[in-house]
Amino acid sequence: MRYLLGILTLLGLALGQALTPKSIIVNPAPPPDLQVRVWVDKDPSKTGNPVYQFGEPIQISVQVTQPAYVYLFSVRATGEISGILPNAFEQQNFLRAGEVRTFPGPGARYTFTVEGPAGQDRVLAVASRRPLDVSEIINIQTGEARLQGESNLARALSIVVTPIPTNDWVSDEAYYIAGQLPPPPPSTGTLSVNSIPSGAQVLINGRLMGNTPLTVELLPGTYNLELRRSGYNPLRTSFTIQAGQVTQLNLPLIATPPPTGVLAVDSTPRGAEVLLNGRVVGVTPLNLSLNPGTYTVELRRSGFSPFRTLVTIQAGRTTRLNISLVSIAPPPQPVQPVQPVQPVQPVQPVRPPSGSFTYTCQGGTLVVNYISSNQVRLFYDGAFQTLPLVRSGAELVYSNNTYTWEIGQVGRLIVRGQVVLSNCRI
Structure with missing residues (x-):
């Protein structure tokens, strides 16, 4: 025969710890010579709340300092009551002084198995020098309780022990956990950040955390975010983290325009046409903003020889060209043979054409x-x-x-x- 012991989760439990419920029944004047001690097999020293998985067997042990009758009850947090000792297979519940009894013992024809719901449960032990009538509380043959609820059990036991002197009975309790405790509520949130293009440095509150794409766990709160990538403007924004939630950021970066330099061109005489890499860009004097690099500059003006040169533009600097154009000289006149001197003829004026x-x-x-x-x-x-x-x-x-x-x-x-x-x- 298998007895099922279950428990219910208590609100306010922290991981690995549990609150100890108020004792069901306590002798206000316990006898100094009579004591009872009850424990479960995973915690013989009673130092904490041992954990039992669902379906796992459990053994309950009890010891008295003086000869006494022992009564054991399973008390679930749901209020369900069941009898452990005496039961249909263990009618003998009298223990000698110092004797330790374990239920179920070796060779027993029954087992105790832990089942849900998950949470904290306990075993109540009552030891008395005189036999107690618990028939109104437990059906010994089936282990089923005739009542439910912790407060109802406390009242029923108080009635049972009332006729007995206070120096003839005493109680004790053992606690254990069934199943897994629920995980604590999440204390962090998740930030998932990416940039377009990726590979940007991620700074959170000024601290470098890595490069995009990046996923990081953070405590709840508001943070400052900065993305940095060569060739792009820094991006700054803020975001808020909530516990147990994912904050996702997909941020486009804006390319930084390349730094420029200035080409200042002048000529003597002015008004010369300026060609840059073969394209007319204006006349002298002329100022141009150009990307860094090397350019072919040509100056043309009627009546003057063309001028061509290479210039290198550097970012943030001004390159100046001041060119004196060379006038085109008339070709030399052929040498005329010496003519004999002719008599001087009167100069005839030239008539203007029409x-x-x-x-x-x-x-x-x-x-x-x-x-x-x-x-x-x-x-x-x-x-x-x-x-x-x-x-x-x-x-x-x-x-x-x-x-x-x-x-x-x-x-x-x-x-x-x-x-x-x-x-x-x-």
């Missing part, structure tokens, strides 16, 4: 519109230039001090004192 003419010159072409005998109009430097007649004779000279057009047998254009077009013919 209409528009296209001249082919050394250095380019030029369109000249003779508006009247005293004024011409030509297109140069990207604009129309109107020049009045300032001198006539063997050649005509039109000038506005900046641009000068001289025409005789051949023509030439002078800009700011420099010959830009020469040997001009129709």
Whole structure:
């Protein structure tokens, strides 16, 4: 025959510890010579709350210091009561002084087995010099109680021991745990953080914790998070951890724009076209913000030789180019043979032509519109230039001090004192 002993979890239990319930019945004036001691096989010294798994057998031992009748009861936290001694197989419940009895003993035809629900249970032992009538409490043949509830058992036992002098009885209790204690509530939460792209350093409250993707356990509370990755702006945010929960962060990082340098280009004369790696970017003077690297810089201006060079731009620095452009010199004139001296003929003045003419010159072409005998109009430097007649004779000279057009047998254009077009013919 198998007896089932079960228990119920008590609120407020900590792992490995349990609260000790109030004793069911205690003699207010226990006799000094009579004592009873009850224990379970996993805790003979009664130092704690031994744990029994469901289905595991349990043995209960008892000892008295004086001859006495012993009564054992299983008291579950659910309030269920059952009898242990005497029972249908163990009618003899009288123990001699110092005698230790274990139930079930060797060769017994019954066992005690621990079953659920999980929690804390106890065994109550009552020792009396005189036999007690517990028939109103327990059916000895079946072990079933005729009442339930700890308080009802306490009242019933009080009635049973009332006729007995207080120096003739005493009680004791043993405690044990059945099944596994429920795990304590979680004390930490989980942070799962990743970045796009991954591989960023993770700092929590300024402390380096690792690189993304990262999972870490933290105490509940609010934290400051910083992500760092080369080539990207630092990312700072805050998050809150709750016990037993997962806080997941997927954070995109913003790329840091590359540091730039400055190219400052100027020329003499100014107004030269600036080409960077073959692409026109403006005219001098010119400032450009560029990524670090090496570039080809070219300057072009009509009437001047092109200028080309390589420059290296460094981050955070200004590279300056101040270029003096070289004017294109007219080609040398062939040496003419010496002619015999002719009689001096009177100089015949040149008559101004009328209409528009296209001249082919050394250095380019030029369109000249003779508006009247005293004024011409030509297109140069990207604009129309109107020049009045300032001198006539063997050649005509039109000038506005900046641009000068001289025409005789051949023509030439002078800009700011420099010959830009020469040997001009129709």
